[in-house]
Amino acid sequence: MNNFFSRRNFILIPLASFLKFFLKPLKVYAASKETNEDWSLSKDEWRKRLSPASFNVLREEGTERPFSSALNDEKRKGIFYCAGCNLALFSSENKYNSGTGWPSFWASLENAIETKIDFKLIVPRTEYHCSRCGGHQGHVFNDGPQPTGKRYCNNGVALTFEPE
Ligand SMILES: [Zn+2]
Numbered sequence: 001m002n003n004f005f006s007r008r009n010f011i012l013i014p015l016a017s018f019l020k021f022f023l024k025p026l027k028v029y030a031a032s033k034e035t036n037e038d039w040s041l042s043k044d045e046w047r048k049r050l051s052p053a054s055f056n057v058l059r060e061e062g063t064e065r066p067f068s069s070a071l072n073d074e075k076r077k078g079i080f081y082c083a084g085c086n087l088a089l090f091s092s093e094n095k096y097n098s099g100t101g102w103p104s105f106w107a108s109l110e111n112a113i114e115t116k117i118d119f120k121l122i123v124p125r126t127e128y129h130c131s132r133c134g135g136h137q138g139h140v141f142n143d144g145p146q147p148t149g150k151r152y153c154n155n156g157v158a159l160t161f162e163p164e
Contacts, residue, residue: 032127035131050084059135062136064157066102075092079161080092082135084158089130105152106148114128125141136158138158
Protein backbone atom coordinates (compact mmCIF):
# COMPACT_ATOMS: atom_id res chain seq x y z
CA MET A 1 0.00 0.00 0.00
CA ASN A 2 2.71 2.44 1.04
CA ASN A 3 4.63 1.51 -1.97
CA PHE A 4 1.60 2.24 -4.13
CA PHE A 5 1.21 5.81 -2.76
CA SER A 6 4.83 6.73 -2.98
CA ARG A 7 4.88 5.45 -6.51
CA ARG A 8 1.83 7.56 -7.38
CA ASN A 9 3.39 10.67 -5.87
CA PHE A 10 6.46 9.99 -7.86
CA ILE A 11 4.34 10.43 -10.98
CA LEU A 12 1.97 13.17 -9.78
CA ILE A 13 4.48 15.63 -8.41
CA PRO A 14 6.43 16.11 -11.63
CA LEU A 15 3.13 16.19 -13.54
CA ALA A 16 1.77 18.95 -11.30
CA SER A 17 4.83 21.11 -11.73
CA PHE A 18 4.72 20.47 -15.46
CA LEU A 19 1.09 21.67 -15.62
CA LYS A 20 1.81 24.64 -13.39
CA PHE A 21 4.44 25.79 -15.81
CA PHE A 22 1.90 25.87 -18.63
CA LEU A 23 -1.04 27.21 -16.65
CA LYS A 24 0.85 30.06 -15.05
CA PRO A 25 0.46 32.55 -17.96
CA LEU A 26 -3.34 32.18 -17.73
CA LYS A 27 -3.24 34.04 -14.44
CA VAL A 28 -1.89 37.21 -16.07
CA TYR A 29 -5.09 39.20 -15.78
CA ALA A 30 -4.42 42.35 -13.76
CA ALA A 31 -3.08 45.54 -15.27
CA SER A 32 0.67 45.67 -15.61
CA LYS A 33 2.87 47.10 -12.94
CA GLU A 34 3.37 50.82 -13.26
CA THR A 35 6.94 51.95 -13.85
CA ASN A 36 6.54 55.32 -12.14
CA GLU A 37 6.16 55.37 -8.35
CA ASP A 38 3.83 58.37 -8.47
CA TRP A 39 1.35 56.15 -10.30
CA SER A 40 1.53 53.24 -7.90
CA LEU A 41 -2.10 53.57 -6.81
CA SER A 42 -4.30 50.97 -5.17
CA LYS A 43 -7.30 49.51 -7.02
CA ASP A 44 -9.61 51.65 -4.86
CA GLU A 45 -7.69 54.81 -5.67
CA TRP A 46 -7.91 53.98 -9.38
CA ARG A 47 -11.62 53.26 -9.03
CA LYS A 48 -12.14 56.76 -7.62
CA ARG A 49 -10.17 58.44 -10.41
CA LEU A 50 -11.66 56.62 -13.39
CA SER A 51 -15.11 56.00 -14.87
CA PRO A 52 -16.29 52.39 -14.40
CA ALA A 53 -15.70 51.69 -18.12
CA SER A 54 -12.16 53.13 -18.06
CA PHE A 55 -11.37 51.30 -14.82
CA ASN A 56 -12.48 48.00 -16.35
CA VAL A 57 -10.13 48.42 -19.33
CA LEU A 58 -7.15 50.18 -17.74
CA ARG A 59 -6.95 48.30 -14.46
CA GLU A 60 -8.72 44.98 -15.19
CA GLU A 61 -7.64 44.49 -18.81
CA GLY A 62 -11.23 44.53 -20.01
CA THR A 63 -12.19 45.11 -23.65
CA GLU A 64 -14.85 47.62 -24.70
CA ARG A 65 -17.54 46.66 -27.22
CA PRO A 66 -16.40 47.35 -30.82
CA PHE A 67 -17.80 50.53 -32.43
CA SER A 68 -18.73 51.82 -28.95
CA SER A 69 -16.09 54.57 -28.73
CA ALA A 70 -16.46 57.96 -30.41
CA LEU A 71 -12.66 57.95 -30.82
CA ASN A 72 -13.05 55.15 -33.36
CA ASP A 73 -14.28 57.77 -35.87
CA GLU A 74 -12.05 60.60 -34.65
CA LYS A 75 -10.33 62.01 -37.73
CA ARG A 76 -9.01 65.37 -36.52
CA LYS A 77 -5.31 66.09 -36.05
CA GLY A 78 -4.17 65.77 -32.46
CA ILE A 79 -2.77 63.61 -29.70
CA PHE A 80 -4.28 60.64 -27.89
CA TYR A 81 -3.45 60.48 -24.17
CA CYS A 82 -3.63 57.72 -21.56
CA ALA A 83 -6.94 58.14 -19.73
CA GLY A 84 -5.20 56.99 -16.54
CA CYS A 85 -2.23 59.35 -16.27
CA ASN A 86 -2.42 61.67 -19.31
CA LEU A 87 0.80 60.48 -20.94
CA ALA A 88 0.81 61.12 -24.72
CA LEU A 89 0.55 57.68 -26.38
CA PHE A 90 -0.47 58.12 -30.02
CA SER A 91 -0.55 60.79 -32.70
CA SER A 92 -3.42 61.19 -35.18
CA GLU A 93 -0.72 60.90 -37.88
CA ASN A 94 -0.46 57.17 -37.10
CA LYS A 95 -4.20 56.49 -36.82
CA TYR A 96 -6.03 54.57 -39.53
CA ASN A 97 -9.37 52.89 -40.07
CA SER A 98 -8.84 49.17 -39.48
CA GLY A 99 -12.55 48.36 -39.74
CA THR A 100 -12.39 46.46 -36.44
CA GLY A 101 -14.46 48.96 -34.45
CA TRP A 102 -11.59 49.99 -32.19
CA PRO A 103 -9.32 53.03 -32.61
CA SER A 104 -6.29 51.66 -34.48
CA PHE A 105 -2.78 52.97 -34.96
CA TRP A 106 0.21 51.66 -36.90
CA ALA A 107 2.72 53.17 -34.47
CA SER A 108 2.82 54.58 -30.95
CA LEU A 109 4.75 57.61 -29.76
CA GLU A 110 8.29 56.87 -28.59
CA ASN A 111 8.64 55.22 -25.16
CA ALA A 112 4.89 55.58 -24.59
CA ILE A 113 3.97 51.93 -24.26
CA GLU A 114 5.31 48.60 -23.06
CA THR A 115 4.19 45.13 -24.04
CA LYS A 116 3.70 41.71 -22.52
CA ILE A 117 2.24 38.41 -23.72
CA ASP A 118 -1.19 37.43 -22.40
CA PHE A 119 -3.14 34.21 -22.80
CA LYS A 120 -6.64 35.48 -22.03
CA LEU A 121 -8.02 33.89 -25.20
CA ILE A 122 -5.68 30.91 -24.78
CA VAL A 123 -3.82 31.91 -27.97
CA PRO A 124 -0.91 34.17 -26.99
CA ARG A 125 -1.48 37.86 -27.79
CA THR A 126 0.76 40.86 -27.26
CA GLU A 127 -0.86 43.10 -24.70
CA TYR A 128 0.38 46.69 -24.42
CA HIS A 129 0.03 49.24 -21.67
CA CYS A 130 0.97 52.79 -20.76
CA SER A 131 4.67 52.90 -19.82
CA ARG A 132 3.98 55.33 -16.96
CA CYS A 133 0.91 54.08 -15.06
CA GLY A 134 0.76 50.51 -16.40
CA GLY A 135 -2.84 50.99 -17.55
CA HIS A 136 -3.91 48.41 -20.14
CA GLN A 137 -4.60 49.97 -23.56
CA GLY A 138 -5.07 47.12 -26.03
CA HIS A 139 -3.31 44.48 -28.11
CA VAL A 140 -0.86 44.80 -30.98
CA PHE A 141 -1.07 42.58 -34.07
CA ASN A 142 1.11 42.13 -37.14
CA ASP A 143 -1.61 42.82 -39.73
CA GLY A 144 -1.31 46.61 -39.84
CA PRO A 145 -0.38 48.88 -42.75
CA GLN A 146 3.15 49.85 -43.78
CA PRO A 147 5.63 51.18 -42.84
CA THR A 148 5.45 49.19 -39.57
CA GLY A 149 2.95 46.44 -40.42
CA LYS A 150 1.65 46.81 -36.86
CA ARG A 151 -1.94 47.28 -35.70
CA TYR A 152 -2.27 48.78 -32.25
CA CYS A 153 -5.88 47.92 -31.44
CA ASN A 154 -6.78 50.36 -28.66
CA ASN A 155 -9.76 50.66 -26.34
CA GLY A 156 -11.29 54.13 -26.77
CA VAL A 157 -12.17 54.45 -23.06
CA ALA A 158 -8.49 54.04 -22.20
CA LEU A 159 -7.67 57.22 -24.19
CA THR A 160 -8.53 60.90 -24.22
CA PHE A 161 -8.10 63.02 -27.34
CA GLU A 162 -6.92 66.60 -27.65
CA PRO A 163 -7.28 68.15 -31.10
CA GLU A 164 -4.41 70.31 -32.33
ZN1 LIG B 1 -0.94 55.98 -18.17
